[in-house]
Structures are given as structure tokens and as C-alpha cells.
Amino acid sequence: MNFFKKIRLIFSFYNYFVWVSVFIDAACAYTLWQHGISVYKALFWLKLFSMGASFYLVNEYRKQEYFYFYNFGFSKKSLWIITLAFDLLLFFGLMILACQLR
Numbered sequence: 001m002n003f004f005k006k007i008r009l010i011f012s013f014y015n016y017f018v019w020v021s022v023f024i025d026a027a028c029a030y031t032l033w034q035h036g037i038s039v040y041k042a043l044f045w046l047k048l049f050s051m052g053a054s055f056y057l058v059n060e061y062r063k064q065e066y067f068y069f070y071n072f073g074f075s076k077k078s079l080w081i082i083t084l085a086f087d088l089l090l091f092f093g094l095m096i097l098a099c100q101l102r
Contacts, residue, residue, distance in 0.1 A: 001072065009072055014083045016062055017054040024050045025091050029098040037099060047091050051084055 028043040066076050 006072075006074075009069060009074065010079065010082050010086075013069060013074075013079050014086065016058050020050070020054060021087050021090075025094050028091065029094040032095055033098040033102055036102065040095065043095070047088075051087065055080065055084070 024047060028047060031039055032043060066079075069079055070076075
């Protein structure tokens with residue numbers, strides 16, 4: 001399977017919770033921009049909590065769809081590691097951008 005097809009499959013898995021994640025990231029970036037670096041610790045823990053909630057909800061309500069990704073060679077663990085790492089990198093990028101724009 002080529003690289004772009006794998007990326008597209010990973011983003012189709014990430015699509016299950018991308019809107020909630022982007023909303024949390026944007027709200028955290030706005031809060032950091034408003035209040036400064038002093039609120040970063042609370043925002044980081046909020047992000048980790050929201051990632052845990054996303055993990056729980058997708059595992060609970062979409063567990064049958066893992067078979068689709070497994071047929072393409074992605075395990076449940078690899079899907080979550082890749083998507084949560086990307087989500088955390090997106091969060092850090094937005095936090096850095098919010099600090100620079102302050």
C-alpha cells in the first residue's frame with residue numbers, strides 16, 4: 001500500500017473526533033492568547049483529558065470499525081498512537097502560535 005493511501009486512512013480514522021479536537025485546540029489557543037503562559041499547565045491538562053475522553057468515546061461507540069482499518073494493516077494501537085501524536089503536535093503548534101501572537 002502506498003504512503004498516501006495510508007495517510008488518507010489514518011485521517012479517515014482521525015475524522016471521528018477531529019472537530020472536537022480542533023475546537024478544544026482553538027479554545028485553548030484563544031485562552032492562552034488572552035491570559036498568557038500562566039494558564040498553559042491547565043490547558044495542557046484539559047487537552048490530555050479531552051484526548052482521553054475521545055479515546056474512550058471512539059472505543060465505546062465505534063469499536064466495530066476497527067476491523068476496517070485492521071484489514072488495511074493498521075492495528076488499534078498504531079491508529080491511536082499516530083492520531084493522538086498528530087493531535088498533540090497540532091495542539092503544541094497552536095500554543096506556540098498563540099504565544100508568538102500575544
